[in-house]
Amino acid sequence: MSDVKYTKEHEWLRIEGDVGTCGITDYAQDQLGDVVFVEVPDKGVSVEQNGEIAVVESVKAASEIYAPVAGEVVEGNPALADTPDLVNSDPEGAGWFFKIRISDASQLDGLMDEAAYKEYVESLG
Amino acid sequence: MVSESDALGRTPLYDLHVALGGKMVPFAGYDMPVQYPAGILTEHKHTRAAAGLFDVSHMGQVTLRGDDPAAALESLVPGDILGLEDMQMRYTQFTNDAGGILDDLMVTRRGDDLFLVVNAGCKKDDIAHMRSALAGRCEIETHDDRALVALQGPEAAAVLSRLAGESVTTMAFMSAADVTIDGIPCFVTRSGYTGEDGYEISCPGEAAEGLARRLLAEEEVEPIGLGARDSLRLEAGLCLYGHDIDTTTTPIEAALLWSIGKRRREEGGFPGDAVIQAQIRDGAPRRRVGIQPEGRAPAREHTAVHSPGGAAIGEGTSGGFGPCVGRPVAMGYVETAHAKAGTALELMVRGKALPAEVVKMPFQPQRYYRG
Numbered sequence: 001m002s003d004v005k006y007t008k009e010h011e012w013l014r015i016e017g018d019v020g021t022c023g024i025t026d027y028a029q030d031q032l033g034d035v036v037f038v039e040v041p042d043k044g045v046s047v048e049q050n051g052e053i054a055v056v057e058s059v060k061a062a063s064e065i066y067a068p069v070a071g072e073v074v075e076g077n078p079a080l081a082d083t084p085d086l087v088n089s090d091p092e093g094a095g096w097f098f099k100i101r102i103s104d105a106s107q108l109d110g111l112m113d114e115a116a117y118k119e120y121v122e123s124l125g
Numbered sequence: 126m127v128s129e130s131d132a133l134g135r136t137p138l139y140d141l142h143v144a145l146g147g148k149m150v151p152f153a154g155y156d157m158p159v160q161y162p163a164g165i166l167t168e169h170k171h172t173r174a175a176a177g178l179f180d181v182s183h184m185g186q187v188t189l190r191g192d193d194p195a196a197a198l199e200s201l202v203p204g205d206i207l208g209l210e211d212m213q214m215r216y217t218q219f220t221n222d223a224g225g226i227l228d229d230l231m232v233t234r235r236g237d238d239l240f241l242v243v244n245a246g247c248k249k250d251d252i253a254h255m256r257s258a259l260a261g262r263c264e265i266e267t268h269d270d271r272a273l274v275a276l277q278g279p280e281a282a283a284v285l286s287r288l289a290g291e292s293v294t295t296m297a298f299m300s301a302a303d304v305t306i307d308g309i310p311c312f313v314t315r316s317g318y319t320g321e322d323g324y325e326i327s328c329p330g331e332a333a334e335g336l337a338r339r340l341l342a343e344e345e346v347e348p349i350g351l352g353a354r355d356s357l358r359l360e361a362g363l364c365l366y367g368h369d370i371d372t373t374t375t376p377i378e379a380a381l382l383w384s385i386g387k388r389r390r391e392e393g394g395f396p397g398d399a400v401i402q403a404q405i406r407d408g409a410p411r412r413r414v415g416i417q418p419e420g421r422a423p424a425r426e427h428t429a430v431h432s433p434g435g436a437a438i439g440e441g442t443s444g445g446f447g448p449c450v451g452r453p454v455a456m457g458y459v460e461t462a463h464a465k466a467g468t469a470l471e472l473m474v475r476g477k478a479l480p481a482e483v484v485k486m487p488f489q490p491q492r493y494y495r496g
Contacts, residue, residue: 033352034166036446037421037453039475055475057423059165059352059446081421 006117040076136182153245176278177349185248205386224397272333277323320361362486415486
């Protein structure tokens with residue numbers, strides 16, 4: 001049983017035990033347009049909550065990805081180097097960015113659940 | 126959502142863009158489609174594979190009339206305007222006294238008049254500049270009531286000939302003709318901003334939506350937004366004003382010497398001629414070049430360019446992913462010593478030095494109609 005949380009920056013975090021898998025939401029990929037490059041973090045990188053951790057570039061612009069929670073990167077998605085368009089075709093599946101070992105589970109309480117995120121996106125019009 | 130877009134100008138095709146699902150963004154004071162639902166990559170590739178229709182009605186269309194409008198305009202641009210044959214078109218630039226570029230433009234001789242197309246973001250200043258500098262020599266008429274669309278791509282000629290007759294298929298590249306398209310009187314040039322064969326079509330504003338819908342009804346034609354217009358012109362190695370050229374870059378630094386005719390190089394007689402002639406003679410300190418990043422990371426505008434492991438030698442002015450090249454492409458200025466094709470460079474992207482190389486442009490072969 002996994003639990004998915006969301007941020008206002010349109011990232012999703014699927015939590016399994018003390019590891020979270022992070023990517024960007026379908027709304028985010030639609031806003032970005034065709035993704036042509038993703039830079040994912042290396043294994044072992046430590047990051048603070050809201051620290052810059054990855055970069056996604058679409059045909060329009062470059063955007064920073066911020067860590068939803070503090071922790072240590074377990075794995076970056078190696079598939080995105082050659083097939084960055086997975087972010088468009090399967091943003092909440094094969095287009096994941098990185099896995100992170102969550103250092104402070106209490107930070108999860110500040111994130112949105114699916115219903116709250118849906119409401120948030122609707123409020124953006 | 127109420128936005129500042131209420132204050133933006135709208136082209137005669139605004140309603141059509143919205144009806145087609147265009148994502149509207151502010152651009153040079155106009156509310157313009159950056160893309161349609163197909164998206165930038167698909168629109169870009171479609172233009173190179175078949176035909177794309179672009180709304181460029183935001184650009185300025187201007188007629189110059191007078192005793193000798195060509196001689197008058199030559200006092201403001203380095204291009205050979207006197208040498209234009211009737212219905213022939215040429216690319217040139219308005220220069221300033223330092224040899225910098227105020228705008229780039231297309232000039233067509235049309236009988237006794239000249240027909241100009243200038244950039245949307247510069248048109249107000251260009252018109253004021255001409256009204257002031259050419260006072261007493263030229264009457265300057267702006268055509269805010271007209272629309273301008275571009276039909277670009279390898280199928281453009283086949284499509285247009287279906288609606289306008291065979292004669293459009295043999296129009297020379299950079300020539301003009303008065304053409305009736307589906308009953309609408311149009312002024313057509315064989316030109317564009319994509320590196321592909323194609324046409325730019327000026328028509329009365331009130332006829333524009335009908336014309337655009339008629340062209341879009343042809344199966345080869347899809348609507349193309351500003352996003353793909355930018356990536357197409359970048360692959361074609363063409364300058365975007367305000368990015369790759371501006372008041373601080375001369376035509377020589379910008380690698381636009383080809384646009385200055387032999388007579389003008391010798392005689393001068395345009396703003397900044399002393400600077401530009403000296404650069405033609407002695408070389409320019411820097412030069413606009415094509416830049417091919419080695420990896421997949423795009424190098425955007427303002428990316429610092431270094432020699433490998435060394436000093437800063439320039440700056441990127443345009444950059445992004447080249448959909449038909451299949452990898453990132455860029456252009457920018459480097460010191461002349463580093464401007465030769467094959468020279469190794471480093472691009473500073475997010476604090477990392479990424480290897481790159483100076484390459485010849487265009488990135489995609491030009492496919493203009495050459496008869």
